[in-house]
Amino acid sequence: MRQAQALAVMMCGDSVFLTGAPGAGKTYVLNQFIRLAKLAGKNVAVTASTGIAATHIGGTTIHSWSGLGIKDALTQWDIDKLKGSAKFIKRYNSTDVLVIDEVSMLHGVRLDMVNTLAKTLRQNPAPFGGMQVVLVGDLFQLPPISRGGFDIDFAHLSAAWAELDPKVCYLTEQHRVNSGDALLDLLGAMRRGDVNEFHEESLRERLQATHDAEEIVTKLYSHNADVDTINQRHLTELKGDIHRYTVSSSGPAAKRETLMKGMLAPEVLELKKGAEVMFVANNFAKGFVNGTRGTVVDFKGNNPVVVLAGGKEIVAEPHTWSLEEDGRVRAEVVQYPLRLAWAITIHKSQGMSLDAAEIDLSRSFTPGMGYVALSRVRSMEGVYLRGINNVALQLHPLIFDFDLALRSASDQLADDIFDYVETEAVNTSAVVNPELFEKLRTWRVARAAKDGVPAYIILHDATLQELASRQPQTEQALKGIKGFGPMKIEKYGSDVLQIICKEK
Numbered sequence: 088m089r090q091a092q093a094l095a096v097m098m099c100g101d102s103v104f105l106t107g108a109p110g111a112g113k114t115y116v117l118n119q120f121i122r123l124a125k126l127a128g129k130n131v132a133v134t135a136s137t138g139i140a141a142t143h144i145g146g147t148t149i150h151s152w153s154g155l156g157i158k159d160a161l162t163q164w165d166i167d168k169l170k171g172s173a174k175f176i177k178r179y180n181s182t183d184v185l186v187i188d189e190v191s192m193l194h195g196v197r198l199d200m201v202n203t204l205a206k207t208l209r210q211n212p213a214p215f216g217g218m219q220v221v222l223v224g225d226l227f228q229l230p231p232i233s234r235g236g237f238d239i240d241f242a243h244l245s246a247a248w249a250e251l252d253p254k255v256c257y258l259t260e261q262h263r264v265n266s267g268d269a270l271l272d273l274l275g276a277m278r279r280g281d282v283n284e285f286h287e288e289s290l291r292e293r294l295q296a297t298h299d300a301e302e303i304v305t306k307l308y309s310h311n312a313d314v315d316t317i318n319q320r321h322l323t324e325l326k327g328d329i330h331r332y333t334v335s336s337s338g339p340a341a342k343r344e345t346l347m348k349g350m351l352a353p354e355v356l357e358l359k360k361g362a363e364v365m366f367v368a369n370n371f372a373k374g375f376v377n378g379t380r381g382t383v384v385d386f387k388g389n390n391p392v393v394v395l396a397g398g399k400e401i402v403a404e405p406h407t408w409s410l411e412e413d414g415r416v417r418a419e420v421v422q423y424p425l426r427l428a429w430a431i432t433i434h435k436s437q438g439m440s441l442d443a444a445e446i447d448l449s450r451s452f453t454p455g456m457g458y459v460a461l462s463r464v465r466s467m468e469g470v471y472l473r474g475i476n477n478v479a480l481q482l483h484p485l486i487f488d489f490d491l492a493l494r495s496a497s498d499q500l501a502d503d504i505f506d507y508v509e510t511e512a513v514n515t516s517a518v519v520n521p522e523l524f525e526k527l528r529t530w531r532v533a534r535a536a537k538d539g540v541p542a543y544i545i546l547h548d549a550t551l552q553e554l555a556s557r558q559p560q561t562e563q564a565l566k567g568i569k570g571f572g573p574m575k576i577e578k579y580g581s582d583v584l585q586i587i588c589k590e591k
Contacts, residue, residue, distance in 0.1 A: 088497045091506030092117050093256035098507055099544040102220040102251050105244075106192075107258030109225070109462040116258065117144065117188065117223050126587040127417055127541075130181050133190035136224075137377075138438065147369060147376060149187050152178070153201045157346075157410075158363060162202045166207055176550055179208040190224040194231040195245030202247035203451060214251040214362055221252055226493075227278055228462075228485045229437055229455045243489065257497030270467035272396050277458050280487055282480055293472040298443060304471065306430035306445040309452060318427035325359040332356040332384055338418025342410050350408050351377070352422040358383050358391055365431070366393075368406045368424035374399055380428055391425065433460045442469050449474025454483040503572030505547040526586055534579070545579065546570060558587050 090112050090368075097103055097120045107113055121144075124131050133146030134153075150156055155177045158165065170177045187193065202215050209216030218305035222242075229237045242248060262270065269289045276282045296357045298304055308314050315560075322329075336343045346355070351367035358364070362383040366375040374395075385392040391403045396451070406424040409416050436444075437459050446460045457479030464470050491523065528551060535542040562580050565571045571580075 088256050088258055088501040088504075089188060089260060089506060090119075090258060091508075092501050092504045093258060094119055094123070094507035095504050095544065096254055096256055096500065098127075099540050100219055102214070102253045103222070103256050104439065104493070105221060105251040105256045105258070106225055106457050107224045108261075108278060110271060112260065113223055113225070113258060114144065116256075117186065117221070119144075121186065124184055129183040131184040131186060132178075133188075136191075136193040137189060137435070142465070144186070144188050146186070146188070147371075149182060149193065149197070149201065151369060153204060154178075155197065155200055156206070157348075159196070161203060165554055167205070167452075169204060169208060175210055177575065179205055179216065183416050184219045184221060185215060186221045186223065188223045189228075190222045191226050191228045191240070192224075192231055192434075193242045194240045194241045195248070196240055198242045198245045198247040202250065213356055220251055220253065222248075226490065227455060227482050228459045228484055229434060229453065232434070235534035239483070239485075241485070254500055255493050255496040256500070257494050259497075267391035268466045268468075270461060270464065270470065273467075274458065274462055277480060277482055278490070280482070289467060289474060290470075290475060291567040293467065293470045294475070295525070296471050298471055300447075303370050304443045304445050305436075305441055306447075307433050307436050308430055308447050309433055309450045309456055311432055314430045314432055314477040315445065317430040321429040322357060322359060322362055322427060324477055325361045327361070330358045330389070330391065332358075332423050334422040336419055336420045337417070338410070338416075342418035343420060346408050346410050346420045350420065350422070351426055352406075352424055353426055354422075356425060358427075359424070360384060360386075363428045364391075364393060365423045365428035366403075366424050367426055368408075370406070370443045373401055375401055391423065393425070413474055436460065437462050440465065443471065445468065445471045445473055449476050451479040454478070454481045459484055461540045483585045503570070505543070505549070505570055505575050508543065520558070523558070523587065527551045527554055527583070532580060534582070546575065546583075554583060554587065560584070560588065 093103075093105060093116050093430050097105070097116075105113055105116060116187055121131050121133060129156055132152055133144055134149040134151075135144060136149060152173070154169050155161070158287075187198075190198075197552055205216035205218060207216075209218070212216045214220070226241075226243060230241060237368065259300075269286075273282070273286045273289060276286050303355055306314075306317055308317070332355070334347075334352070336346070363380060364383055366379040367377055368379075369376045379395060381393040381395040383391050384394045384400075387402050393403055395399045403423050403425055405421050408420045412417040433456055442465055444460070444464050446464075448457045448460060457475070462471065478496050528548075531542050531545045531551065538545070547570050550568060551572075553568050557564075557569060559565050562576055562584070563582070565576050565580055
């Protein structure tokens, strides 16, 4: 499906799953849709499964937006609490469109929880309380983190996904500058399960590749321990005094441990001037969210001063993570919302786009890990491989068949969809039967108003022109009209035929 076709489906108001290979333009289409939906007066909630992914689309995590936080289950007390929150009632009921990016990393149970809350707070039994839901992601990328066992709680296998039954927009065009690059060829082969000796050789060549010592290249590793070692080494190499911040906490040990698992700040944070850091909490008022990166340039009192890539300066302050039960705060953890960021884990890199990266896949432990790490980089020339194992090039076996089904569903939909255009002007003097054309346009405007969708979604002007010219008399004849597929015939065929037959 082309990007403009996907936009057309999304602007129609349908819930969709927007997917495709790296470089197909998922983020571009999503940003275009958000812009156009807002121009159309829609209130769009932009969220993602992780904090870093959320920063790339200017949103927040679905955990924060939904009010679920770090909860793994939804109790009646949780529901009653949110039902009593004016803030969340307003949030859910004022939202027309809910976007969830990087959905491959979202647990199915969490999608079910959001569905339940949306129905409850909006008092609407329709999927997600009647909101248009736009799910975005590549299911070949990293799956949700599985804590023990081998069963993975994929979002696309959830009851909420089945109930929503989103239309599939599978982008197939390639928009990366280096469209013929060996890296894109490798990624495509991985998606097909067809990696051969040529691909393996191209990776072996990158094992020997080096970059300039002065070039700052993001390092991607599979394990937190490796990341911590690299970050600590870089910190040690910096001159100047260490500023050390130790976490403080209160509440029962088990609840404090739950909070510590849910936050990304370390128990002991050590910083110096020049340290590369990442914020690990949201503070919209101060201008940062979970995943925002910057450099420590000074200390004001005891507070680190961080400059972001765009030049914005932020004075970091302690942040409080709390756990509430039955309306009371049961545990709290306080720490500066920062961690070192010379190196990051592959999990945290998902959604990034890098010119170059040092990648160590020698300890890959889950399908999709190598695919995500390699697809962060724009071309094979930017890949500096430091190790690889047998798991690195594997993708989850359950995704291959589902991916074929997604492609098929998208292809069928594409046969019935024109490209989205923001404006459309027609020279009616060039139409064979302008009177019939105008009658069809009048009907289309009325039908669009009734259905609450843009007029072009009903039928494109090009289709109306062909209808006015050829004047089909039967549903079988309608099948020969470009833009009149089975779904269009089912929805609008009888109306159109009636107008044409009256004209006769």
